[in-house]
Amino acid sequence: MEAIIGAFGLVLDLEVMLVIAASAIYGVMVGGIPGLTATMSVALLVPLTYFMDPVPAIAAIVTTTATAIFAGDIPGALLRMPGTPASAAYVDESFALTRQGKADLALGTGLVTAAIGGMIGTIILMAVAPQLARFAIRFSSDEYFWLGCLGLTCAVLISGSSVLKSFASLFIGLFIATIGIDVAVGHPRFTFGSIELLDGVSFIPAMIGMFALSEILRTVARGARVRGPEQGSVGNVFAGIGRILLRFRLNVVRSSVLGTGIGSLPGAGADIAAWISFTLSKRFSKKPEAFGKGAVEGIVDGGSANNAAVAGAWTPALVFGIPGDTVTAIAIGILYLKGVNPGPLVFTQSPDLVYAVFVAFLCANLVLIPVGFAAIRLSGLVLRVPQAVLMPIILVFCIVGSFAINSTVFAVWIMLVLGVVAFFMEANDIPVAPAILGIVLGTMVEDNFMVTMLKDNGNLLGFFDRPIAAALGALTMTIWVYLIFRGVRDARRAGTTG
Amino acid sequence: MRVDDTILGAILLAFAVAVVAYAQTFPTLGGMAFGPDLFPTVIGCGLGVCGIGLMVTGVVRRRSRNGGPWIDVAPWMRSRDLAGNLLAVLAATLGYILLSDWLGFHLTAMAILALLFLKLHVRLLILIPFAIAVPLIIHYAFYSLLRVPLPWGLLTPIAW
Known part of the structure; x- marks a missing residue:
């Protein structure tokens, strides 16, 4: 209880409140511009958080994601161009409503369900995370090794792309993580004499390159222009919302709980949560025929699930130090830089920080309503910012952001190389998320492997000595077998269908 | 591709x-x-x-x-204009890496902004103020507030 009160004190500080307000405005703007994803907005924020204390830094990340995910609905409803991938699932419904002149209904539903979904997700996070942490406190390197493997495996399992390509992405990320001095004997690996690479590939320029620079490259290669919104002005977005919430109250609860659960799986984020909830919504709807023609029900389900997933992703991140999505992968990287190692010990050593994350989430979802309302009102303006003006400015931010961490242009090289790599990966349907998880978790998996090996005198069976480790190991290996089976099946199918 | x-x-x-x-x-x-x-x-x-x-x-x-x-063949490979956009972004980044120490942050950033705006057909009326203001705003945020040592290069004599 003291920790919770302490956390309120930490968050309800003027500086943190200003950070939350600024991040909300920033998140809504970036999320509202098609092509700029929530992850990219966080990646661009990283250099700034580097100079903040842990609590405002986390508050900034949390608020930016929560607001950006909602704001993705705005261009989705008005232009049929989802601002972030998380809004893609129900974009047809909201755009159909706009065509009927009901953009206010589509956006209002999206806004209110996003805030409720985010709140429910946060409450589940607050209830579950400390319990899990109490359980996880007994874990040693054995369990962490398997948890790391499980996280990496889930990233492949859920990516939705071909198994071979997802694994390839994962191994590319793991390879990047091995660059630099190794943990066992201190031998430089793959540094080719470069002093800058001894410390490994810095995480922040890597993120900026893979998410922001690759996105800039994609945008300029498309030469995309933004068109004007379908419906000029949006009326009162809160009209009739109460009735919708009452009618679909079970949908809100179902999708929020489901979204939180999906979000907490490593590698699955808000976009997958929205897709699954939307699909379920359609399947269990009393009026499935309304879908595709502007079903508010679909927006309720998808809109609450994606914001709930944002909170859910923090469960494994805080408890095990294993990111639930790309945003928490970045957040973990930042916490490490600040000397905070996420894991069960954080709950006992700095509980105020953990509760500060919770409180920041609650504040972010509360702030979302007025900021989102203003964003909807000003949407015409945000949507007219031409990408031709935006992209060069973002590029300069990427360069300065990469440079800022160690004040060396070498970081800009890392950003450039990995940005080009990510651009080609995406062009060839190789998902980027597993690579990111590989970069974040690679060192942790290797560290825990080496520690366990030293403990057990090099006996590989030592990984199954402890009951929880054995269970985690068995689970991981079962998924491996399943993935190999799926990979073979995909290959066979490729042969028969062409 | x-x-x-x-x-x-x-x-x-x-x-x-x-x-x-x-x-x-x-x-x-x-x-x-x-x-x-x-x-x-x-x-x-x-x-x-x-x-x-x-x-x-x-x-x-x-x-x-x-x-x-x-x-x-991706659409950008067939269009000289789109392929040019892609190359321009890569060249701008490379240019920053190679030139920023000598030219300094401000001049390099202004140059790459102006060139990219030109390549992306941004009107001069927007191009000029943005190319000048953005580096100055970044300078204020990162150099003055966050103490990131952005290089001054040629402008060292007038550093503030």
Whole structure:
């Protein structure tokens, strides 16, 4: 209880409140511009958080994601161009409503369900995370090794792309993580004499390159222009919302709980949560025929699930130090830089920080309503910012952001190389998320492997000595077998269908 | 730019072989079965398996479709303008890396902004104020507030 009160004190500080307000405005703007994803907005924020204390830094990340995910609905409803991938699932419904002149209904539903979904997700996070942490406190390197493997495996399992390509992405990320001095004997690996690479590939320029620079490259290669919104002005977005919430109250609860659960799986984020909830919504709807023609029900389900997933992703991140999505992968990287190692010990050593994350989430979802309302009102303006003006400015931010961490242009090289790599990966349907998880978790998996090996005198069976480790190991290996089976099946199918 | 899975697999396999071969040169500590070479070797083998798998699916798919293009030409490869956009962004980043120490942050950033705006057909009325103001705003935020030592380069005599 003291920790919770302490956390309120930490968050309800003027500086943190200003950070939350600024991040909300920033998140809504970036999320509202098609092509700029929530992850990219966080990646661009990283250099700034580097100079903040842990609590405002986390508050900034949390608020930016929560607001950006909602704001993705705005261009989705008005232009049929989802601002972030998380809004893609129900974009047809909201755009159909706009065509009927009901953009206010589509956006209002999206806004209110996003805030409720985010709140429910946060409450589940607050209830579950400390319990899990109490359980996880007994874990040693054995369990962490398997948890790391499980996280990496889930990233492949859920990516939705071909198994071979997802694994390839994962191994590319793991390879990047091995660059630099190794943990066992201190031998430089793959540094080719470069002093800058001894410390490994810095995480922040890597993120900026893979998410922001690759996105800039994609945008300029498309030469995309933004068109004007379908419906000029949006009326009162809160009209009739109460009735919708009452009618679909079970949908809100179902999708929020489901979204939180999906979000907490490593590698699955808000976009997958929205897709699954939307699909379920359609399947269990009393009026499935309304879908595709502007079903508010679909927006309720998808809109609450994606914001709930944002909170859910923090469960494994805080408890095990294993990111639930790309945003928490970045957040973990930042916490490490600040000397905070996420894991069960954080709950006992700095509980105020953990509760500060919770409180920041609650504040972010509360702030979302007025900021989102203003964003909807000003949407015409945000949507007219031409990408031709935006992209060069973002590029300069990427360069300065990469440079800022160690004040060396070498970081800009890392950003450039990995940005080009990510651009080609995406062009060839190789998902980027597993690579990111590989970069974040690679060192942790290797560290825990080496520690366990030293403990057990090099006996590989030592990984199954402890009951929880054995269970985690068995689970991981079962998924491996399943993935190999799926990979073979995909290959066979490729042969028969062409 | 989409390349056929066969080529993609071959590239991954070649990379994997190089990683594994190089990892074998890493020293091991006396008496320990697992050294710094273990993870790179495992990763290399994994990449190699993915590479072989992609080559196999690629070849099988090509056979069932009777060939087809090795490389799918993306729209930007067919348009001089779009390919130019892509090259301009890469050249601007490279230009910053090579020139910023000598030219300084402000001049380099203004130059790459102006060039990219020009390439992306931004009107002069927007181009000029943005190319000048953005570096100054970044300078204020990162140099003055956050104390990031952005290089002054040629402008060192008038540094503030």
